[in-house]
Amino acid sequence: MNRLHVPVSLRWSDLDAYQHVNNVEMFRLLEDARITAFWRHPEAEDPWPTAILDTGPHATSHTLVAGQQIEYLRPLQFSRDPVRVEMWIGSLGGASLEVCYEVHDGAPGGFARTGPPSGAEPYTRAVTTIVVIDAASGSPRRITPEERAVFEEFSGDPIEFRRRR
Template sequence: MTRLHVPVPLRWSDLDAYQHVNNVAMFRLLEDARITAFWRHEEAAAGEAWPTAILDTGPHATSHTFVAGQQIEYLRPLGFSRTPVRVEMWIGAMGGASLEVCYEVYDGAPGGFPRTGPASGEAPYVKAATTIVVVDAASGKPRRITDDERAAWAEFAGEPVAFRKRG
């Protein structure tokens, strides 16, 4: 399975009193990665588009996304670094109008890393999943994922995140 490898810079304000990335800030990092990976951006015109970045953004977009649920598991503290972290992402499930976006957060690499590739095999700081629903902007109701969207995202489909059992 191929994963997206999205660099996300840390901000000094992401840290808490214990000098690691705060739990709320971690959700923002995942959101930044998700927006980079799934929404069209200006760099697309320069030929640097993410292969999954096919949803339009802005006031004229015909579709929006709605976060229906999120789950996160913190595995070890992530401290500050000037090198962007690497958020590895994949699709854990694709329904009629929804996607389960899966994540693992790793150290970055000075000089960067490829945008796509296999799982790193390293120990992640965090694993998480977000269920997003694609919504028709005009009606505000869920809309079916199109064949083009499915085709763009299919290469990145894999097993959902396995969270620890609570008990």
């Protein structure tokens, strides 16, 4: 299975009184990774292979979060090296996709943008269900064959949480 490996920098303000990343801030880290990986950035010199969704006020489609689940496995301490958010598609529906995440340590000097799972114990596992919406009507729109082909390259087994939903 091929995963996206997205670097996300931590901020001092992400830490709580116990000096680890706050649970709410973890959702922000995942959002940052998702925006980097899936939203088209016209100014990017080396775009992500999955950055196929237009953004901004003139985009014809929007993405909405329909649901999220997260499981914290161990505290994440501050590091100057960006953490590695491994991402893949756990399920691909007609108008929705399930984005799966694992948060891992980064590496000094960086790491490859795509590759196999690291195999290390993650700090966090999470899933976000995204619905693609037609901007004009506000209704869900089908994922195009072109989008589906890109997403399928990074599809894998959905996350099985230790606790029930």
